[in-house]
Amino acid sequence: MGGDTLNEDKRIDMTRAILVTGGAGYVGSHTVAYLLENMGNDLEIVVVDNLINSYRSKPGQKKPESLRIIEDMTGKTIHFYNCDIRDVQAMHRVFQNHLIECVIHFAALKAVGESVTKPLEYYQANVSGTCTLFEVMRDHGVHKLVYSSSCTVYGEPQRLPLDETHPTGAGLTNPYGRSKYFCEEIMKDLCASDKKWSVISLRYFNPVGAHPSGRIGEDPRGTPNNLMPYIAQVAVGRLEELQVFGSDYPTVDGTGVRDYVHVQDLAEGHAGALACFNKTEFTGFHAINLGTGTGYSVLQMVAAFEAASGKRVPWRVAARRAGDVAVNYADASLAARTLGWRARRTLADMCADTWRWQSTHPHGYAT
């Protein structure tokens, strides 16, 4: 193990900490904000992020813009390390500097299309990175982790709604999806090898929305891969029109149907998962869906966004994208039973909050 080991006296004086990998990114930053807004001062937040998909607004600024704004909003400090989760020595130093109790692991590359052309980069960052993180955790006696998984692991739905007993791993069409599936399998093996481990894998459906303040939100690099930021960028005039991939699916209007879930609800789901680590039944591996249980089509999303923003969102139909499924939505009852979690925010909330962020930040954090 690299570096010095902390002596017991120093540990006694330290504040308990949650390590958030990828905490400067979209879902991570909203979860960090939620935790700081809702937890006591006896817990601190430590973020590790290599900034591959997040921003520093000014040269020389130490913290990414999302975290700087959260500190401003909450009046609390975030301990930030600009490092890669695969940098073993740097990760050891983080665990030596803080009394980390558990980890929320967001850090990953997530662009589905890019993963097809750069599979090694994706497996390196998402799978090797996760293994490195687990090794460092083990070396420091930390065995509790909340993982950012995805409904992608279910592949083409064999039945709907998708519940956690639905098979995973079959028919996955891209390295990104497979990296999420492989990580879950590794976590199952790890938990089977030693009863000390507790891993809660949260399978997000389609995260959208922004903090109700409008001060933090989703800021994808380049042309958005996901529907909601694409619609928002068309509404704000940054992109000309929305491409609707496929209009001949067996759905209400022929366009694809997804289960959109507000990022603030997701943040609450992570807090619920952290609370479960105190319960003995939560040792081992647990996969839990985070979705609303309701699907909306692309054109229903466009209509809802137009209503919330008062802007027109021009669209045109393009060919289906390989690997896209017609419909998916969650059975979220396990989250209700185990985490006491339920998505509370409506489609109108998702659109209004996205618009508040996008209209005040047409170019994301760069403005």
Ligand SMILES: NC(=O)c1ccc[n+]([C@@H]2O[C@H](COP(=O)([O-])OP(=O)(O)OC[C@H]3O[C@@H](n4cnc5c(N)ncnc54)[C@H](O)[C@@H]3O)[C@@H](O)[C@H]2O)c1
């Ligand atoms: N947003 C979605 O649609 C969605 C859906 C399902 C699952 N997820 C998962 O949720 C997690 C967070 O997604 P997001 O939308 O917030 O993505 P994001 O890109 O906004 O955030 C990820 C953060 O991780 C950082 N990062 C990436 N690789 C890293 C590495 N090797 N070391 C350190 N930091 C690294 C990036 O700089 C970024 O700030 C990801 O694991 C993603 O796969 C996202």
